[in-house]
Amino acid sequence: MLTTEVVEILNKQTIVEADASHAYLALASWCEERNLPGIAEYFYAAAEDERVHFLELVKYINSHQAPAIIRSVSQPRSSFVSLLEVFLYVWDLEHNNTLNINNVSDVCLKNKDFATYKFMEPFVLEQQTSEKSVEDLIHMIKTLGHDDKSLYYINKNFKKLIDKAIQEPAA
Numbered sequence: 001m002l003t004t005e006v007v008e009i010l011n012k013q014t015i016v017e018a019d020a021s022h023a024y025l026a027l028a029s030w031c032e033e034r035n036l037p038g039i040a041e042y043f044y045a046a047a048e049d050e051r052v053h054f055l056e057l058v059k060y061i062n063s064h065q066a067p068a069i070i071r072s073v074s075q076p077r078s079s080f081v082s083l084l085e086v087f088l089y090v091w092d093l094e095h096n097n098t099l100n101i102n103n104v105s106d107v108c109l110k111n112k113d114f115a116t117y118k119f120m121e122p123f124v125l126e127q128q129t130s131e132k133s134v135e136d137l138i139h140m141i142k143t144l145g146h147d148d149k150s151l152y153y154i155n156k157n158f159k160k161l162i163d164k165a166i167q168e169p170a171a
């Protein structure tokens, strides 16, 4: 059985994940509006990942007879001046999520809820990878620049560039 404090923090985390999913959808739209479908795909996939996290938490809470509370999501940000600004915002988004996930783990330990702490472990590790890959993308955008020609190149080769950034991370 989960303690009230653990249920509360898990329910709070469901909102963080749902908000992140919505924020990524807004970024996918921003890219599509600017004819950057290659980058939009990356954000659609990120929105889906966050929705999966949201559902995993909802199902975990419900499986312990502590009802998950489904709340409305926040209005996501949709105004940016450049792709670099978009990715700086993504870094803030992911970092904020890391702080929240770490806080959930912390509450689990304080409540001696080692099972939920273990359940949260993949979330903790995934955040570390997410922050690192966004840092690499920011480095890549800064290196390639963001004039029209660079944007065209980045969009067209986004998938390849991400895979390369993951294999050869920036120092």
Ligand SMILES: [Fe+2]
Pocket: 017, 020, 049, 050, 053, 097
């Ligand atoms: Fe997430």
